[in-house]
Amino acid sequence: xxxxQSLIRPRFLALIRQRLSMKKKVGLxxxxxxxxxxxxxxxxxxxxxxxxxxxxxxxxxYLSFKLLSMILLTLFSLLIFSAILTTLSKxxxxxxxxxxxxxxxxSENIFIARWIExxxxxxxxxxxxxxxxxxxxGIVFKAPLLYIIFLLVALMPLAMIANGISSLIVMPVxxxxxxxxIRSLFVLFGLGVFVTLYIAFxxxxxxxxxxxxxxASVILYLRTISMPSSPLLPSTWVFDTLKSSIHAKYSxxxxxxxxLWSFGMLLFCxxxxxARFIYFNGxxxxxxxxxxxxxxxxxxxxxxxxxxxxxxxxxxxxxxKTFWRDQTQWTQLFLIGALIIIYLYNFxxxxxxxxxxxxxxxxxxxxxxxxxxxxxxxxxxxxxFVFPSISxxxxxxxxxxxxxxxxxxxxxxxxxxxxxxxFLLSEILIIMTNFLLHVNxxxxxxxxxxxxxxVPGVVALGIGLGAAYPDFKSENPTQTVTGFGGLMYMFCAxxxxxxxxxxxxxxxxxxxxxxxxxxxxxxxDAIMIVFCFSTCLIICLFVxxxxxxxxxxxxxxxxxxxxxxDIDDDNDDDNEKASLSGIETETRRNILLSRVYKIxxxxxxxxxxxxxxxxxxxxx
Amino acid sequence: xxxxIHLYKQYGQNIAIDNIHLSVSPGEIFGFIGPNGAGKTTTxxxxxxxxxxxxxxxxxxxISMNSDPVNAKRLVGYIPDRPYIYEKLTGxxxxxxxxxxxxISHDDFTKKSSRLLKEFSLEDRQNELIEAYSHGMKQRxxxxxxxxxxxxxxxxxxxxxxxxxxxxxxxxxxxKQRSHEGTTIFLSTHTLSLAEQxxxxxxxxxxGKLIATGSMEDLxxxxxxxxxxxxxIFFQLTLETKMESIP
Numbered sequence: 001x002x003x004x005q006s007l008i009r010p011r012f013l014a015l016i017r018q019r020l021s022m023k024k025k026v027g028l029x030x031x032x033x034x035x036x037x038x039x040x041x042x043x044x045x046x047x048x049x050x051x052x053x054x055x056x057x058x059x060x061x062y063l064s065f066k067l068l069s070m071i072l073l074t075l076f077s078l079l080i081f082s083a084i085l086t087t088l089s090k091x092x093x094x095x096x097x098x099x100x101x102x103x104x105x106x107s108e109n110i111f112i113a114r115w116i117e118x119x120x121x122x123x124x125x126x127x128x129x130x131x132x133x134x135x136x137x138g139i140v141f142k143a144p145l146l147y148i149i150f151l152l153v154a155l156m157p158l159a160m161i162a163n164g165i166s167s168l169i170v171m172p173v174x175x176x177x178x179x180x181x182i183r184s185l186f187v188l189f190g191l192g193v194f195v196t197l198y199i200a201f202x203x204x205x206x207x208x209x210x211x212x213x214x215x216a217s218v219i220l221y222l223r224t225i226s227m228p229s230s231p232l233l234p235s236t237w238v239f240d241t242l243k244s245s246i247h248a249k250y251s252x253x254x255x256x257x258x259x260l261w262s263f264g265m266l267l268f269c270x271x272x273x274x275a276r277f278i279y280f281n282g283x284x285x286x287x288x289x290x291x292x293x294x295x296x297x298x299x300x301x302x303x304x305x306x307x308x309x310x311x312x313x314x315x316x317x318x319x320x321k322t323f324w325r326d327q328t329q330w331t332q333l334f335l336i337g338a339l340i341i342i343y344l345y346n347f348x349x350x351x352x353x354x355x356x357x358x359x360x361x362x363x364x365x366x367x368x369x370x371x372x373x374x375x376x377x378x379x380x381x382x383x384x385f386v387f388p389s390i391s392x393x394x395x396x397x398x399x400x401x402x403x404x405x406x407x408x409x410x411x412x413x414x415x416x417x418x419x420x421x422x423f424l425l426s427e428i429l430i431i432m433t434n435f436l437l438h439v440n441x442x443x444x445x446x447x448x449x450x451x452x453x454x455v456p457g458v459v460a461l462g463i464g465l466g467a468a469y470p471d472f473k474s475e476n477p478t479q480t481v482t483g484f485g486g487l488m489y490m491f492c493a494x495x496x497x498x499x500x501x502x503x504x505x506x507x508x509x510x511x512x513x514x515x516x517x518x519x520x521x522x523x524x525d526a527i528m529i530v531f532c533f534s535t536c537l538i539i540c541l542f543v544x545x546x547x548x549x550x551x552x553x554x555x556x557x558x559x560x561x562x563x564x565x566d567i568d569d570d571n572d573d574d575n576e577k578a579s580l581s582g583i584e585t586e587t588r589r590n591i592l593l594s595r596v597y598k599i600x601x602x603x604x605x606x607x608x609x610x611x612x613x614x615x616x617x618x619x620x
Numbered sequence: 621x622x623x624x625i626h627l628y629k630q631y632g633q634n635i636a637i638d639n640i641h642l643s644v645s646p647g648e649i650f651g652f653i654g655p656n657g658a659g660k661t662t663t664x665x666x667x668x669x670x671x672x673x674x675x676x677x678x679x680x681x682x683i684s685m686n687s688d689p690v691n692a693k694r695l696v697g698y699i700p701d702r703p704y705i706y707e708k709l710t711g712x713x714x715x716x717x718x719x720x721x722x723x724i725s726h727d728d729f730t731k732k733s734s735r736l737l738k739e740f741s742l743e744d745r746q747n748e749l750i751e752a753y754s755h756g757m758k759q760r761x762x763x764x765x766x767x768x769x770x771x772x773x774x775x776x777x778x779x780x781x782x783x784x785x786x787x788x789x790x791x792x793x794x795x796k797q798r799s800h801e802g803t804t805i806f807l808s809t810h811t812l813s814l815a816e817q818x819x820x821x822x823x824x825x826x827x828g829k830l831i832a833t834g835s836m837e838d839l840x841x842x843x844x845x846x847x848x849x850x851x852x853i854f855f856q857l858t859l860e861t862k863m864e865s866i867p
Contacts, residue, residue, distance in 0.1 A: 302716070302726075314720030322708040325749070395704035401670045403721040404693040560672060 003105045007113035027484060034487070043132030050140040068137060069239050075130055076235040079123055079162035084192075086122035087167045090114045091279065092174055092286040101283065111275035115167060115268075122166075123159035134242065143246040150245035153257045154238045157264035161234045164267030171274055174282035234260060311405045315413045319389070332384050332478070343377060344432060367439040368501075368508060371447050374430045375454050375497035378422060379490065383481045386418045386462030387489050390555070391470045391477035401559065408552050411463055415548065419459045426451045442511065446504070453536065454500060457543035458493050464547025465489045468554035496543050500536050507532045621646040621804040622667070622773060627676035629662055629828075636662040637673070638828040644806055644821070646772075649799045651819030652808040659828040660808040661701065664777045667806065668698040680773055694722065697766030701778035703758035707751035711742055711761050714750060715768060722769035729768075736764040740790065755782040763791065767798075774798065776807040780814060792818055 053064045091114050100110055131151075138147045230236060237259045244252035301320070305313045323329055390411075393400060400410055430451045434444050469485025471477065480486060507529040514521050521529070622644040629637040637659045644650040654660050665671040667678050669689045678685040683692040705714060712733065719729045737743045740760040750758065759782050766774060774795075780788050795805055795818055809815055815822050816836060823833040832839060 310720035310723045314717045317713075318706060318709065318717050321713065322706055325708040395702070396706050398670060398700055398704065399706075399718075402668045402693060402696070402698040403718070404690045405721060406690055556672075559670070 003109040004113045004116070007100065007105070007110065008116060011117065030484070039129065039132050042129060043136055046133040046136035047140065050136055054140055064137070064140070065239075065243060068242065069236070071130065071133060072235040072239050073233070075126060076158060076162060076233070076238075078126055079159060080166055081192075082126065083118065083122040083159075083163040083166035084170060086118040087115070087163065087170050088174075090118040090121070091167065091170065092283055097283065098287075101280070106276075107280040107283075108272050108276040111279045112272060115163065115271065115275075118167075119159055119163040122163060127155050127159065137242070137246065141246045144248050146248075146250065147242070147245045150241055150253050150257060154241040154260055157257070157260035158234055158238050160264035161260070161267055164264065164271055167271050168267070168274065171271075171278055171282055174286055175278050234263065237263075311403075311409065312413050312416065315410070316417050319414070319417045322392070323385075329385075329478075336381055336384065339380070340377065340429065343373070343429075344436070367434055367437050367443045367447060368504075370430065370433050370437070371450050371454075371504075372497060372501045374426055374433070374447075374451060375458065375501070376494070377429065378426050378451075378455060378458050379493040379497070381422065381425070382418075382458050382462040382493065383486060383490060384478065386422070386459055387466040387486055388477040388480050389414060389418065389463065390466040390551075391472060391474055391480045393470075394472050394474075394477065397472050397559075407556055408548075411467055411548055411552055411555075415459055415463045418462065419456060422459055423452070423455045426455050442515075446508065450500065450504065450536075453540040454497050457496055457540050460544045461489055461493050461496065461547045464549075464551030465492065467551030468547075468558075470555065470558060492543075492547070496539070499539060503532050503536050503539075621648075621681055622650075622806055623677075623679040624663070624667070625677045625679065627663065627666060627678065628674050629659075629666065629671070630674045635828050637666070640676075640825070640828075640830050642823060642830060642833055644804055646804055647799055647802045648820045649795060649805045649807070649818055651815035651822040652806065652825060653810070653812060653815055653822060654808075654825035658825045660825055661777055663825070664775055664806070664808055668696060668775050669693050670698075694769075695771055695773050697769070697771035697774045699759075699762055699766045699774070699776040699779060701781055703755060703762050703782070705750055705758055705762065708749060710747050710749055711737070711753070712746040714761060715765055718765040719768055724769055732768055732770075733764070736767060739794070740764050740787075756784055756787060759783055760787060763794075767794070772803055774803055774805045774807075776805065778809055779807055780809070780811055 049067075050064055053067070054060045056063065091111065094114075101107070134151050134155075135148070137143070138151070237256045241253050241256040241260065244250070244256060301317050302313070305316065308316070400407075405413075427448060430447050431444070434447060439447075465485050465488055466480075469480070469483065469488070471480045471483070474480055481489070510521065510525045510529060514525075624640050624642050627637050627640040629635075640659075640663060652660050652663065662671065666673050667680075667685070669685055669692065672686070678692075680692045680695050683695065685692045706717070709717065715733050715737075716729065719733070724732070734743070737746050740763060742757060742760055742764065745753065745757065750761065753761065763779075766776075779791055779795075783791065792814070795807075799805055799820075807815075807819070819836075821833065821835050822839060824831050824839075
């Protein structure tokens with residue numbers, strides 16, 4: 001037990017003892033404010049939705065509890081996914097594992113310490129941001145205060161169970177598959193996530209519940225929405241705990257939370273036993289034979305880019321190869337893939353024929369809104385891949401700095417690397433959704449051109465702001481998007497495509513109006529149309545160049561300031577030393593000076609101890 | 621070939637480099653020695669174009685690093701003290717990446733890379749991902765990449781860190797050979813014996829100031845009697861400077 005405490009202790013000490021500069025305090029305050037805002041929005045939306053459901057006679061409660069069951073099932077799936085990645089990293093890939101395994105501690109104790117850490121790391125954020133929805137349930141259903149206690153008592157073992165299942169999957173897989181196949185492992189997990197998300201989505205079929213006519217009878221509809229989830233799922237036990245505590249059936253709530261805790265503890269015990277036998281083996285395997293032979297003679301990419309200038313070819317091929325070989329990117333690719341498939345699926349099932357409005361009008365309206373939606377998908381992809389691309393250079397950024405390429409050229413080459421695939425992806429997305437919507441030629445051309453104008457700006461925002469706020473020391477550069485720069489990127493990109501879509505609204509309305517009424521446009525309308533589209537073009541050009549310019553200047557300044565920060569840190573240490581008591585300092589100085597005088601007069605060893613002079617100066 | 625003109629670099633209140641002014645001739649190996657935090661790496665990073673000086677200039681073969689950094693960098697092969705490179709590339713891919721920046725033709729690259737990879741004993745590992753390389757192997761790969769375009773100037777920060785004795789001997793020979801062929805080499809080091817063995821001239825930097833320059837003979841003659849090796853001269857000079865600052 002002492003071993004486990006000692007292993008977890010540095011984590012707490014690092015939290016307690018971190019020195020927060022004014023800049024960091026402001027940042028912390030800012031992000032706490034944003035976090036609180038998101039939390040409040042989730043609470044407000046949940047409260048409004050539940051109040052609405054509650055007011056629907058007869059089926060209101062059924063709908064609310066069906067929603068609760070869906071939230072819990074989704075939460076449980078996401079907890080498992082998050083835990084798989086966290087346990088893999090904490091148990092096998094962390095850089096400090098070499099040091100920890102060198103200590104005279106049984107490997108199962110190391111496992112337990114890491115397991116506790118990963119349970120916390122993989123779940124705290126998800127639980128924190130689902131809490132407002134659960135609290136809203138309590139308020140809307142006028143639950144007793146004990147509901148909050150049962151809520152916490154139920155969510156904690158859910159996180160334990162998710163982590164327990166994940167580590168039971170991860171440990172044997174790492175032992176079976178050699179470390180050289182770690183990429184395959186990630187692909188496997190990515191596929192698992194994709195399939196889980198897709199199945200969860202399809203199993204829930206959320207579109208059915210708002211459409212009672214789709215069911216053969218009212219009884220069938222009621223039976224479907226009141227049907228409990230599988231009793232073997234831990235999320236069902238949480239559901240039963242919460243539902244029982246809302247209705248003040250405490251004995252039932254205790255029974256279901258008891259189920260959760262006992263299963264959580266059972267999984268913990270099984271994990272500890274499994275870890276005793278295979279954890280160190282897996283760790284050992286993951287540390288050895290990491291070399292991967294890759295054919296260096298594959299010159300295909302070099303040949304097809306033979307006419308391109310050297311630096312462009314160099315950076316383009318480097319980006320492509322490092323991207324495909326970096327396993328952490330794979331899971332993200334699968335998630336993005338899932339997002340796009342669900343996005344396209346939604347368009348294919350839109351019931352236009354049931355709309356009371358003109359189908360052509362609705363389809364074109366959706367097509368117009370789809371431009372914003374596609375731009376949002378593009379922004380989300382940019383946040384994952386484009387924004388962190390400068391930070392991905394890491395400590396190897398010196399290579400770019402010392403190479404005969406200016407920072408400006410480098411940033412534009414990076415822009416080109418991401419522009420081409422994102423342009424293709426966005427255009428394919430918009431054309432496919434337009435086909436699914438059966439839009440007319442005008443809307444097709446408009447949306448294709450609008451997206452073609454938005455993509456360069458969104459990519460420039462990603463590269464420019466990524467260069468302005470880089471983190472070359474981060475172990476996981478993808479996470480830089482959660483910082484201030486990432487937030488700025490999301491905000492600026494959303495404002496950018498939002499303003500373009502808004503500006504296009506009026507001319508599109510005028511053109512459609514003229515088309516449906518079969519009249520010619522007036523002169524003033526034509527001028528307005530030209531004005532709006534020209535303003536859009538100017539905004540697009542501004543957003544293409546301004547962030548790149550900003551990023552270039554900030555990056556140059558940041559690189560210069562990096563060493564300055566290190567020196568400032570050293571000064572902080574000196575200040576701490578200087579805070580010794582006055583008498584102590586004076587005595588120390590006298591001792592040191594007498595040594596120097598002895599050396600000067602030749603009565604002592606001519607080489608004083610290292611840093612003796614710095615120490616004398618610090619005594620002033 | 622290399623001219624440092626009144627180079628000055630200040631970080632906030634701290635002066636990292638204080639008016640360094642020196643020149644290094646073509647084909648010369650210049651050793652830059654000094655204690656930790658003396659300003660060696662800052663000077664080298666300014667010379668390689670990684671940092672901008674607060675004032676002063678670096679002229680490489682007549683090209684100013686301040687006004688024409690891209691062309692100045694074409695003349696330099698820079699070897700940093702810590703081998704951070706793109707771990708997801710193989711050794712040969714990394715070399716090809718560097719070669720593309722210096723517009724080396726395909727045939728030229730094939731010839732030079734295979735010769736250098738053989739010379740630095742990395743021929744068998746060239747198709748492996750760099751993440752599997754040891755510290756010394758990465759350092760050797762960086763050296764190959766710095767020599768690939770036959771630069772007239774090589775700037776090296778702590779060249780022997782992480783190298784085994786065989787590699788150290790090899791690097792010494794490579795530097796000597798390149799120097800004979802006319803390449804100017806500017807190296808910073810803690811290893812005084814290395815500076816003594818291969819440098820034509822040495823500069824001692826302390827607290828950002830260049831406190832002594834000259835050949836080994838010059839330094840020995842300027843030091844107090846009885847000092848025979850560079851280590852003695854180094855300690856004596858840095859000690860004197862420190863003592864002067866104490867009342």
